[in-house]
Amino acid sequence: xxxxxxxxxxxxxxxxxxxxxxxxxxxxxxxEGHRLEEVATPEAWAxxxxxxxxxxNWRRAEVRAAEPNAAHRALVDLEARYTVHIVTQNIDxxxxxxxxxxxxxxxxxxxxxxxxxxxxxxxPLGGRDIHLGDRCPLGSQLRxxxxxxxxxxxxxxxxxxxxxQADLFLVIGTSLVVYPAAGLVDWxxxxxxxxxxxxxxxxxxxxxxxxxxxxxxxxxxPELVRRLLQx
Ligand code: BJW
Numbered sequence: 001x002x003x004x005x006x007x008x009x010x011x012x013x014x015x016x017x018x019x020x021x022x023x024x025x026x027x028x029x030x031x032e033g034h035r036l037e038e039v040a041t042p043e044a045w046a047x048x049x050x051x052x053x054x055x056x057n058w059r060r061a062e063v064r065a066a067e068p069n070a071a072h073r074a075l076v077d078l079e080a081r082y083t084v085h086i087v088t089q090n091i092d093x094x095x096x097x098x099x100x101x102x103x104x105x106x107x108x109x110x111x112x113x114x115x116x117x118x119x120x121x122x123x124p125l126g127g128r129d130i131h132l133g134d135r136c137p138l139g140s141q142l143r144x145x146x147x148x149x150x151x152x153x154x155x156x157x158x159x160x161x162x163x164x165q166a167d168l169f170l171v172i173g174t175s176l177v178v179y180p181a182a183g184l185v186d187w188x189x190x191x192x193x194x195x196x197x198x199x200x201x202x203x204x205x206x207x208x209x210x211x212x213x214x215x216x217x218x219x220x221x222p223e224l225v226r227r228l229l230q231x
Contacts, residue, residue: 007082008166009075010184012089014173014198018218019066019094025175041149049141050132056144057129060110063092071172071217072098074225081229082168087159089174089181091146104162106155106181108146116140156180163187168228171196171210173217185210197221 013023024036038044039055076099078084085102086095091110095103115121115136122145123136134142147153159181163169169188175198176182185207188194194210197220201212213220 004083005081005167006162006165007078007084007168007170008162008188009084009086009170009172010089010163010174010181011086011095011172012174012176012181014175015071015088015217015221016066016069016090016092016094017173018069018071018216019092021062021066021092021094023173023175025177037149040146042151045143045148049143053130053132053144056110056146057131059091060125060129063094063110066092066094068094068098069218071221072100074222076100077222078225078228085162087155087162087181087184089178104155104159106147106153106159108144110144110146112145113142114145116143153180159184160187164189166192168192169194170221170224171198171207172221173198176207195224197224 013021017023034055039052045052072094075084075086075095079101084100085104086100087104087106088095089107091105091108093109093111111125113123113125113130115138117136117138117140121136121138123142130142130144132141136142163184164187166188169192171185190209194207195213196207196210197213197215197217199214199216201214213224
């Protein structure tokens with residue numbers, strides 16, 4: 001029997017924009033006047049953990065209120081023909097809630113907390129938030145299970161291995177400015193079919209060998225998936 005073909009989709013904040021979740025670098029990519037770098041760093045956590053927790057508690061409420069959109073669902077439809085591995089930079093759970101079976105979170109998951117003493121101690125939050133004084137079983141403060149600037153990206157090795165196996169590689173809704181995630185495109189084999197969906201693709205295009213589709217993921221991705229399922 002022929003092996004199923006492998007699709008790897010690298011997704012970013014833009015795929016969740018039509019679910020009402022803000023992107024980072026858009027015109028309203030600010031939170032209470034803070035730049036992302038002011039609240040998503042280990043330095044911010046050391047300086048003012050209460051503000052950082054408040055930022056993530058607010059974001060968590062937004063995620064809980066959001067619903068997957070047509071782009072998340074199109075990636076589920078693609079599983080009819082491909083083994084689809086989603087490598088997401090997003091910390092929301094919209095791919096999982098849409099029904100995608102293989103989701104790798106490069107930058108963590110907002111619905112989980114982790115110990116500040118043992119990073120392997122990760123705790124699902126259920127319906128809860130995190131507050132100062134909330135402790136892990138080892139007795140240390142809980143923090144959001146996310147990857148801040150300057151922190152290592154532990155899932156990167158697995159993501160690179162997946163990208164190297166891709167027959168079809170999709171880049172959806174990311175500005176590709178944050179590394180090492182943006183470097184994933186360099187692992188994709190030359191033989192793979194490659195598409196980049198984003199309403200603001202620079203006119204010259206930045207990714208050699210990629211078919212650029214300039215449009216919102218909620219419209220462009222279902223259309224692309226329809227074509228891929230017909231081929
Ligand atoms: C649509 C759409 C629609 C709109 N449809 N599209 C110089 C100085 C300091 C650091 C560095 C430096 N150079 C490199 C670095 C490293 C740094 C980095 O890359 N910085 C750059 C900003 C310069 N990287 C790191 O620090 C990483 N770690 C690291 O390198 O570790 C090394 C190490 C090794 C060993 C020991 C120690 C260290 C970690 C990066 C972590 C990133 N974390 C964040 C926050 C996560 C938690 C949270 O969510 O709060 O991840 S930052 C933020 O950016 C978030 C995102 O996942 C990430 C990427 O953003 P994304 O998804 O691309 O969003 P946007 O807003 O940028 O783009 C959205 C796109 O959607 C736009 O293009 C729109 O057009 C489009 N769009 N509507 C489709 N409807």
